[in-house]
Amino acid sequence: IPVKGKFVVTRTRDGGKNFEILDKGLPQTASYDLVFRHALAIHSDGNQLLMGSTTGNLWYSSNQGDLWEPLTHYLPPVNAVAFL
Numbered sequence: 001i002p003v004k005g006k007f008v009v010t011r012t013r014d015g016g017k018n019f020e021i022l023d024k025g026l027p028q029t030a031s032y033d034l035v036f037r038h039a040l041a042i043h044s045d046g047n048q049l050l051m052g053s054t055t056g057n058l059w060y061s062s063n064q065g066d067l068w069e070p071l072t073h074y075l076p077p078v079n080a081v082a083f084l
Contacts, residue, residue, distance in 0.1 A: 007031035009051070009065050025068035026059065033057055038080035052078025 002008075007027045010019040027033065033053035041050045049061040051068075056075035059068040 002027075002031040002033060005030050005032075007033050009068075011065055022065040022068075024066065025061075025070070036079055039078050041081045041083055043083045048083065050081045050083060052081045054078065 005027075006023065006029065008021045008023040009026070011022055012019050033055050035051055035053050039052040043049070047062060047064055049065050050058070051061075052058045052075065054077045056077060057073050058071040058075055058078060058081070060071050061068045
């Protein structure tokens with residue numbers, strides 16, 4: 001859930017002991033995006049991520065979430081995404 005309107009993704013590499021905030025390329029103000037569990041997909045290569053939100057935004061990352069790029073902002077609410 002966006003805190004103070006800032007949209008971020010968190011990543012852990014140690015089983016949840018520590019989390020790093022990933023926000024490059026994501027909305028930093030006035031964000032109302034929510035992401036359902038199945039609206040984040042990880043490609044089989046482990047590097048590419050795809051994420052859709054309830055407000056119809058869709059983002060892609062080619063580097064495990066270090067940098068996100070928007071693909072579209074005009075979809076209906078996104079419940080699930082997948083790499084095919």
